[in-house]
Amino acid sequence: MGVEVVRYNYRLRPGSIAEHALMQEWHRCRFLWNEAVHQHKAGGRPTFGKLATQLTEARKRSSWLRDGSQVAQQQTLRTYAQALEASFTVKGRGRPRGKSRKTTSPSLEYTRRGFRIRDGRLVLAKGVSIPVVWSRELPSEPSSVRITRDSLGHWYASFVVTREVEPAPGAPGGSGIGVDWGVARTATTTDERFDLSYGGHRKRCAAEPAKAQRKTARRRGKGHPPSKGYRRARTHAAKIVTKAARRNRHEARVWAKRVVDNHELIAVEDFRPRFLARSTMARQAADAAIGSAKRELIERGRRAGRKVVMVRPAYTTMTCSRCFARTKQRLELAERIFRCQGCGYIACRDRNAARVVPAVAERGHTGVDDVGQSDHLLRVGGAVAV
Numbered sequence: 001m002g003v004e005v006v007r008y009n010y011r012l013r014p015g016s017i018a019e020h021a022l023m024q025e026w027h028r029c030r031f032l033w034n035e036a037v038h039q040h041k042a043g044g045r046p047t048f049g050k051l052a053t054q055l056t057e058a059r060k061r062s063s064w065l066r067d068g069s070q071v072a073q074q075q076t077l078r079t080y081a082q083a084l085e086a087s088f089t090v091k092g093r094g095r096p097r098g099k100s101r102k103t104t105s106p107s108l109e110y111t112r113r114g115f116r117i118r119d120g121r122l123v124l125a126k127g128v129s130i131p132v133v134w135s136r137e138l139p140s141e142p143s144s145v146r147i148t149r150d151s152l153g154h155w156y157a158s159f160v161v162t163r164e165v166e167p168a169p170g171a172p173g174g175s176g177i178g179v180d181w182g183v184a185r186t187a188t189t190t191d192e193r194f195d196l197s198y199g200g201h202r203k204r205c206a207a208e209p210a211k212a213q214r215k216t217a218r219r220r221g222k223g224h225p226p227s228k229g230y231r232r233a234r235t236h237a238a239k240i241v242t243k244a245a246r247r248n249r250h251e252a253r254v255w256a257k258r259v260v261d262n263h264e265l266i267a268v269e270d271f272r273p274r275f276l277a278r279s280t281m282a283r284q285a286a287d288a289a290i291g292s293a294k295r296e297l298i299e300r301g302r303r304a305g306r307k308v309v310m311v312r313p314a315y316t317t318m319t320c321s322r323c324f325a326r327t328k329q330r331l332e333l334a335e336r337i338f339r340c341q342g343c344g345y346i347a348c349r350d351r352n353a354a355r356v357v358p359a360v361a362e363r364g365h366t367g368v369d370d371v372g373q374s375d376h377l378l379r380v381g382g383a384v385a386v
Contacts, residue, residue, distance in 0.1 A: 002164070002165045003162050003163070003164055003165065004162070004163060004164075004165050004303070005160060005161075005162055006160075006161060006162075006163060007158045007159065007160055007161075008136070008138055008139075008142075008158070008159045008161055009156055009157070009158045009159075010132050010133055010134060010135060010156065010157050010158075010159070011132075011133040011135070011154065011155070011156055012122065012130050012131070012132060012133070012147070012155035012156060012157050013130070013131045013132075013133065013155075014130045014131075014155055018128050018129065018130050019155070021126070021128045022106065022108065022128065022147065022149075022155070023106065024067075024068070025068050025069060025072055025108055025126075025128075026106035026107070026108060027101070028064070028065060028068040028072075028073060029068075029072055029073055029076040029108060030099045030101065030104065032051075032055065032073055032076050032077060033076055033077075033080055033096075033098070033099050034098045034099060036051055036077060036080045036081075036084075036096075037080075037096060037097065037098045038098075040084065040095065040096075045084070046080075046081065046084070047081055048077060048078050048081035048082075051077040051080070051081060052074060052077060055070075055073055055074065055077060059073075067126075068126070069110070069114055069124065069125035069126055070125075071110050071111055071113060071114030071125055072108050072109065072110055072114060072125065075108075075109040075110065075111065075114075076109070079109065080096055083096045084096055105148065105149055105150065105151070106147075106148065106149045107146065107147070107148045107149075108146070108147040108148075109144060109145070109146045109147075110124060110125065110144060110145050110146075110147075111143070111144050112142075112143055112144065115145050117132075117142075120132065120134065122145070122157055124147075130155075130157075132157060138159060138161055139161055139162070139163035139164075140161045140162050140163060141161070142159035142160055142161050143160050143161070143162075144159075144160045145157055145158065145159050145160070146158040146160075150242075151238050151242070152235060152238050152239060152242060153235065165303070175262065175263045175264050175265070176263055176264065176265035176266070176267065176358050177189050177190055177191060177194060177259060177262075177263045177265070177266055177267070177358065178190045178267045178269075178311075178354045178355060178356070178357035178358035178359075178361075179259075179266065179267065179268045179269060179297065179354060179357065180269050180316065180350050180351075180353040180354035180357060181269055181271040181290050181294065182350050183198070183288055184198060184336075184350075185197055185198055185350060186198050186199075186288045186289070186290060186293060187255070187290075187293060188348075188350035188351055188353070188354045189259070189354050190351075190354050190355050190358065192351070194255075194258060194259050194262070196251070196252070196255045196293060198288055199247065199248060199251055199288075212233060212236050212237035212240060213237050215233045215236075215237075216230065216233040216234050216237055219233050245289070248288075248289040248292065248293075249289070249292055249296075252289065252292055252293035252296045252297075253296055253300075255293070255297075256293070256296045256297040256300045256301075257300060259297060260297070260300045260301050260304045260306055261304075263306065264306060264307065265306070265307050265309070265358070265361075266297070266301050266306055266307070266308045266309070267309045267311055267357045267358040267360070267361035268294065268297060268298065268308060268309070268310055268311065268357070269311055269313050269316060269353070269357050270310040270311060270312055270313060271290065271294070271313050298310075309361040311357045311360050311361050312360075316353045316356045316357055316360065317331055317338075317349060317352075317353045318330060318331060319353075319356045320338070320340035320342065320343065320345055320352070320356075321345070321347070321352045321353075321355035321356045321359065322340065322343055322345040323340065323342050323343040323345070324356075324359070325340060325341070325342035325343070327340075327341065331349065335349065336348065336349050336350075337349060338352040338353075
């Protein structure tokens with residue numbers, strides 16, 4: 001039994017004084033981040049050592065910076081230095097950009113010497129005390145914590161802890177499953193008992209967010225700051241959308257756990273739903289949340305020690321799962337029944353593709369060997385969010 005590093009997330013209930021202190025700390029950290037961005041644009045390549053030295057000198061001159069936590073400010077500069085270094089080493093990784101006051105969500109990070117847990121409350125540096133909604137116990141002493149605020153104005157604490165890896169229930173020997181992604185049915189598998197049906201949560205409440213968004217548009221004035229009524233309407237519209245997203249995430253987690261607990265080999269179509277955003281199915285594809293369900297399945301399979309194989313989606317729909325003959329013409333989206341001209345096999349289009357996926361994985365025509373590579377994992381700050 002090994003040990004893994006994970007994140008445990010909890011809701012925070014800060015009062016008006018604590019929330020004001022958090023926002024002031026965020027403005028200081030955002031200022032330091034933007035200053036580091038300006039230095040890089042001026043032709044330099046600031047490292048964390050240089051930035052930390054500059055921070056020490058700046059805190060001596062500025063009482064505004066001294067009023068904040070040095071730990072949070074150092075962590076901001078360390079995160080920037082890591083992001084800048086990754087932009088030079090990781091292909092396709094862009095340079096860190098400046099953080100806007102209006103569009104960037106607040107985020108603060110503290111190491112162990114910058115916070116403590118006392119009487120069920122999170123006490124940050126400079127004496128900021130915040131009640132925590134302890135939905136579950138921490139498995140060990142946290143090494144760091146990240147404070148964030150979402151679009152609804154809710155505050156959360158993400159603790160980095162270590163815990164023992166619990167062995168997954170033994171699956172039947174040699175059992176495998178193939179997963180094909182779609183819109184009408186979010187996930188179609190080789191066994192229909194493990195299909196993930198399309199919930200349509202956003203579709204069912206489409207009228208309610210549309211009404212809230214129209215109210216937001218009416219109350220949005222021009223030439224003056226947003227009114228309280230506009231901010232209330234904007235929050236109400238965001239709550240409706242967030243509620244549907246949480247339902248999708250919950251269903252994906254329950255489904256992924258069932259699949260992982262019952263199969264040793266999981267062959268997943270490496271489907272990229274980005275192109276659907278420009279199609280006529282964009283609204284339904286966004287409602288299906290294929291990307292989040294895919295990430296949840298991959299991460300749970302990795303943590304459980306299952307063999308998860310990513311299969312290229314090319315020609316999986318055009319190949320017969322019985323004789324592996326490929327059709328000469330591409331199937332249109334309206335054609336939901338697959339018919340093999342070679343052996344006469346007839347099946348549901350998605351079901352046939354799901355049966356082709358594990359066969360392709362066994363032959364080795366895969367995008368990656370397994371999920372051990374970082375580009376197929378969902379990670380937050382070096383720790384897995386659970």
